Amino acid sequence: MANVRLVELTKNYKRGSEIIRALDGVTLDIDKGEFVAVVGRSGSGKTTMLDLLGLLLKPTAGSLFIDDVDTTKLGDRQRAKMRARRVGFVFQEYNLLSGMNVLENVMLPLRYVKNGAAGKQRAIELIDRVGLSDRIKHKPSELSGGQMQRVAIARSMVNRPSLILLDEPTGAVDTETAQQLVDLLKLLNREDQVTIVIVTHDVDIASQARRQIRLKDGKVLTDERVEEKLPVA
Amino acid sequence: MRRILNTLMEIARNVARHKLRSFLTISGITIGVLALTTMGALAENFNALIDGGVAYFGSSVQVGPPDGQSTPILPISKVDEIKKIQGVAAAFPGYTFNAKPGQLNFSFGVADQIVASDPAEAAWGAIRLTYAQGHAIEADSQDQVVLGTTIAKEFSKKVGDTIELPVRPPDAKPDFVSHSFKVVGILNTTRTAPDNFAYINITDGQMLLKDSLPDPIRTSFDVTQVTQAIAVYAKAGTSLDELDRIASRINQQVEGVKALKPSDIVNGFKQGSVVFTGITTAAALLALIIGGLSVVNTMFMAVAERVREIGLKKAVGATTFNVMGEFLLEATFIGLVGGLLGYGLGVAIVVIRNTFFEPADGSTLFLITPTLTIFAIGFATVLGAVAGVLPAWRAARLDPVIALRNE
Numbered sequence: 001m002a003n004v005r006l007v008e009l010t011k012n013y014k015r016g017s018e019i020i021r022a023l024d025g026v027t028l029d030i031d032k033g034e035f036v037a038v039v040g041r042s043g044s045g046k047t048t049m050l051d052l053l054g055l056l057l058k059p060t061a062g063s064l065f066i067d068d069v070d071t072t073k074l075g076d077r078q079r080a081k082m083r084a085r086r087v088g089f090v091f092q093e094y095n096l097l098s099g100m101n102v103l104e105n106v107m108l109p110l111r112y113v114k115n116g117a118a119g120k121q122r123a124i125e126l127i128d129r130v131g132l133s134d135r136i137k138h139k140p141s142e143l144s145g146g147q148m149q150r151v152a153i154a155r156s157m158v159n160r161p162s163l164i165l166l167d168e169p170t171g172a173v174d175t176e177t178a179q180q181l182v183d184l185l186k187l188l189n190r191e192d193q194v195t196i197v198i199v200t201h202d203v204d205i206a207s208q209a210r211r212q213i214r215l216k217d218g219k220v221l222t223d224e225r226v227e228e229k230l231p232v233a
Numbered sequence: 234m235r236r237i238l239n240t241l242m243e244i245a246r247n248v249a250r251h252k253l254r255s256f257l258t259i260s261g262i263t264i265g266v267l268a269l270t271t272m273g274a275l276a277e278n279f280n281a282l283i284d285g286g287v288a289y290f291g292s293s294v295q296v297g298p299p300d301g302q303s304t305p306i307l308p309i310s311k312v313d314e315i316k317k318i319q320g321v322a323a324a325f326p327g328y329t330f331n332a333k334p335g336q337l338n339f340s341f342g343v344a345d346q347i348v349a350s351d352p353a354e355a356a357w358g359a360i361r362l363t364y365a366q367g368h369a370i371e372a373d374s375q376d377q378v379v380l381g382t383t384i385a386k387e388f389s390k391k392v393g394d395t396i397e398l399p400v401r402p403p404d405a406k407p408d409f410v411s412h413s414f415k416v417v418g419i420l421n422t423t424r425t426a427p428d429n430f431a432y433i434n435i436t437d438g439q440m441l442l443k444d445s446l447p448d449p450i451r452t453s454f455d456v457t458q459v460t461q462a463i464a465v466y467a468k469a470g471t472s473l474d475e476l477d478r479i480a481s482r483i484n485q486q487v488e489g490v491k492a493l494k495p496s497d498i499v500n501g502f503k504q505g506s507v508v509f510t511g512i513t514t515a516a517a518l519l520a521l522i523i524g525g526l527s528v529v530n531t532m533f534m535a536v537a538e539r540v541r542e543i544g545l546k547k548a549v550g551a552t553t554f555n556v557m558g559e560f561l562l563e564a565t566f567i568g569l570v571g572g573l574l575g576y577g578l579g580v581a582i583v584v585i586r587n588t589f590f591e592p593a594d595g596s597t598l599f600l601i602t603p604t605l606t607i608f609a610i611g612f613a614t615v616l617g618a619v620a621g622v623l624p625a626w627r628a629a630r631l632d633p634v635i636a637l638r639n640e
Contacts, residue, residue, distance in 0.1 A: 076552070
């Protein structure tokens, strides 16, 4: 079943009198539980696609369905609610709030959903799963880059979204840490059946996804599925 | 509950993030509310005094000598003539004397006065006098006095003490006459004129009137046949308009007197009150609005500094309303803290002034009322919220895509 469906999704920008077609009639399905890497050169439309999937942008044309809801018909408030419930974000620059500790940062999205206060246990559990139980009261300034990104990953999952969007999540960490983060994402993807869409320039990271969508000039150039190697028993 | 607590903690953290800036902003509000509290307390004290005047003069008709007669003397027979006028329920003669003749004391309140009246008049007046100590003057007694709370404090008198009235000035001539009165009662505070009054009996008032006359006419003048003024009362609940009509009837039907229209007196008091309150409150509000502008500035800076944070919050599900609410709450919090601090400091100044720097005449200058408390803190809080509207609106309207990638 498709978790995300893009139908002729188009996004144009105006630059002076010129119209830039950042995403040009993309149609594709992303199934629940998929691990998708979106790759392409700068300006290919990766980030625009991610912003559209995250309902941060409104498309110029076409439709975007998330869990069978046509998001293009939603108002701003409903889109915000859908972001809170169904979508998680991880950014290259972590975007943790410096005044809050790890637990408070992870709990931030709970603030914007009903009965969010009951999610504290979920936040603690996620912090444990990303291996930061001993840092739960630490401020972001007391964490390494990899640890901060783990906090961001835990934050993205706290509301049990069906879709997690990652924008160059390994761009600010070293190779070893990047691999650890990808391993963590793969684990969460497998255990929670959450759909992961990761935008990356890193070929190594992209090659570990089960599906690679390559964009060029706002269009899908290639869309390849890779059979995952089963873990050795 | 936890959500509210978390929000409050975040607001406190955001305010504490730039300690000096927050301190200066809150100081602006604090100074404004301090000014509003002290100026407001001054106005409230003045208004309490005015309210007493309005209550008294709005419930009686004051009758004095006719226009053109400078000496405040009326034949006592006029009391009975006035009693016959339609609508008049009671009329009482009265005498008033300066309690401290020859002394020039500046006061924000009423000057100390000796008021000679019929004890029965107390039942008619709009200001109900109650006793902190002792009792009312006995009807047929002599040399008894009931003191208002301010005058009692000024001369450190309690029930059973004696007081010389009028008070002898330091440079009094040898023929200055004063009498010794026994204090039989001390009134509770009224915050208006009776606090500065020394109440004596009619016969004692006539005695003082006689003392005040020049030597040559003192012996030939029968003070029992005159009064200085007449207080006229209608039955309880009579409207101001009806009292005005009674005053008109007195002027038409009784020769040789002038009845003042209560509405004219009341309007005069109210006008004075409005002007005084207007001047003091406007000065304080000006200071407070300047403080409010510093909140606007601070909140705009806070929005500019937290663009990425706003973008993140929108990305994780915050609505425009959520973001706006958070910044509005922060501005409101600044206003509330400034308001509480300013009010607290204002009250401290008032208490210190009233307790440790009490003027010699025992009068109070400031009065903190529940209305003033609510107004001072409430206005600062609302001002903070209003000051936060534009910055909060700007924050709420930020495009999350641009905000998230803001450097």
